[in-house]
Amino acid sequence: MPETFDLPRLPVTFRPGHTRAVLLTAGVAIFLVISGIALLLELGPGERLTFVVTGALIFWVLAQLARVKVVADDTGVTVVNIASRRRLEWAEIVQVNLRPGDPWVFLNLTDGTSLPALGIQPGIAKQRAIADARALRALAEAHADGRPEQDQG
Structure with a gap:
């Protein structure tokens, strides 16, 4: 027997909402933790910048997965x-x-x-x-x- 199904109104966007929320939340948390560690440790400006850039890069990768x-x-x-x-x-x-x-x-x-x-x-x-x-x-x-x-x- 064919399944009856109400068509969604167009345009419609399908996204993995829960997965997206987890990835973006993890990305923000990782960025904040790595940046916080950079501020707490006795590092030079270049080393701190490296920590922050690394955290930003990890966030960017997770944001790409979430898009x-x-x-x-x-x-x-x-x-x-x-x-x-x-x-x-x-x-x-x-x-x-x-x-x-x-x-x-x-x-x-x-x-x-x-x-x-x-x-x-x-x-x-x-x-x-x-x-x-x-x-x-x-x-x-x-x-x-x-x-x-x-x-x-």
Whole structure:
């Protein structure tokens, strides 16, 4: 029996909210601790600066990990991963997958490749990730059904 599902209003952004909060909180805490240690120790200005820069670098890495998201709008999907950003038209998405054990959603594309979408990941909030994956799948299917059929002549 097909699952009934209310489509989310577009545009919609999917992010791993709990994971993002943990990463950003850890980044701020690490930066503050390392900077505090630099101020407490008897160090020269260059050494203190090195501590602060190291803390800032660690925060930056954690912020990059926290920036992942999937944004769906009327014309397609933008996938922002750790080091990349890719815009997809709805017609390019064949299937949205989140199988048991997958670390995140995978988008099967018309060119035969699979694109990981780290913005939906079942790490800390598994039920939220499952709901987000279902919503993205429903959006992709709804837009697939709305496309004009080009193969028929």
